[in-house]
Amino acid sequence: MSALDLQFVRSQFPAFDEPSLEGQAFFDNAGGAYACLPVIVHLNRYYHESKIQPYHLHPVSQKAGKQMDASHERLAGYLNVSPEEVHLGPSTSQNTYVLAQAFANVLLPGDEIIVTNQDHEANIGVWRRLEKQGVVIKEWRVDSVTGELDPSDLDTLFTEKTKLLAFNHCSNVVAHINPVKEICSKAKQAGVWTVVDGVSYAAHGMPDVADLGVDIYVFSLYKTYGPHLGVMVIRDEMADILGNQAHYFNGAYRHKWFVPAGPDHAQVAAAQGVIDYFDRLHDHHFEKASTVQVRAQRVRKLIQEADAALLPQLLDYVSEHPKLTLVGPSNPAKRAATVSILPTDQTPQELAAKLVKQGIICGAGHFYAVRLLEALGVDPDTGVLRLSFVHYTSQEDMQQLLNALDRVL
Known part of the structure; x- marks a missing residue:
């Protein structure tokens, strides 16, 4: 396969079948990702x-x-x-x-x-x-x-x-x-x-x-x-x-x-x-590999391409919105799928609380990067709103986030 089979991926994570998480879009992966089924x-x-x-x-x-x-x-x-x-x-x-x-x-x-x-x-x-x-x-x-x-x-x-x-x-x-x-x-x-x-x-x-x-x-x-x-x-x-x-x-x-x-x-x-899990991911998408390093390289590329497919949407939205300031590079090729934001008319905590009510799992704060925020002139006490995703995030999740941002902003 040339692209990630998202249905297969999400079948490997019990959280996506958990009733208490139904309708929730997970954008706090930088704090801790869902555990895959084989680990459990x-x-x-x-x-x-x-x-x-x-x-x-x-x-x-x-x-x-x-x-x-x-x-x-x-x-x-x-x-x-x-x-x-x-x-x-x-x-x-x-x-x-x-x-x-x-x-x-x-x-x-x-x-x-x-x-x-x-x-x-x-x-x-x-x-x-x-x-x-x-x-x-x-x-x-x-x-x-x-x-x-x-x-x-x-x-x-x-x-x-x-x-x-x-x-x-x-x-x-x-x-x-x-x-x-x-x-x-x-x-x-x-x-x-x-x-x-x-x-x-x-x-x-x-x-x-x-x-x-x-x-x-x-x-x-x-x-x-x-x-x-x-x-x-x-x-x-x-x-x-x-x-x-x-x-x-x-x-x-x-x-x-x-x-x-x-x-x-x-x-x-x-x-x-x-x-x-990575081996399952490989075997579902690729033919047999000669070495474990080849398997790892293929899985790495598959995951990174999945991130890259969604990241520009969020970066463009934040960069173009008059009430938001992007923290870090706007070029998706230079960064990971972790997007920190400074709202102009409310605190990151206030914005995060509103997003949570819209079914968006996210976080706000300094995330133990106090020295970095001070260097950027950002108050660590309020910090940033952080939205982070990984390869199991869907286009529907991303659209839910963008729609939620529209509503709360």
């Missing part, structure tokens, strides 16, 4: 059949451990890394906190970390806290009008003291997609490690981490149709530098190194359901 099945099965300590001697324990291992292996395939490089923690915020503590043992006073003011606070605050240990924090700042980052700024930001660059693949407010591969190449040439927050990007196409050339890539599974876990890909060379952050006697188990609190067994086992 795996989770239910684990609690029914395997809810004992995994990896112990009993056959059920062995089965539980194999289910958890399968999630690491199958996620790794789609991300184009090894299973040992995939770590599943409680959330991206917790994962980056663990990372920062690991880097604190490696960095010396006077070493520099570059952060942006475009990121979610999870990829800013944890690094800034290292200032107390003598680490120098430098800020890669957005353009105060567009909210975009200019990679050429790094030419002056990088010094011989720069050790780490933390930036996002895509902003969760301005939605600008950064050229990650280009930036990571520039960093590598300067001898700088990279941590990329892909939370706002991964739902729009699971990335090929190896191709990006990043040292660490993090994102949230609950925003990519899965359970409430954070995925952290740490390339082997980087993991060896940072070392084991868990109990000393777990040094032989790489999966435990960066999850010191221990994994949520059931949710880890259910994580492979995301890949079940």
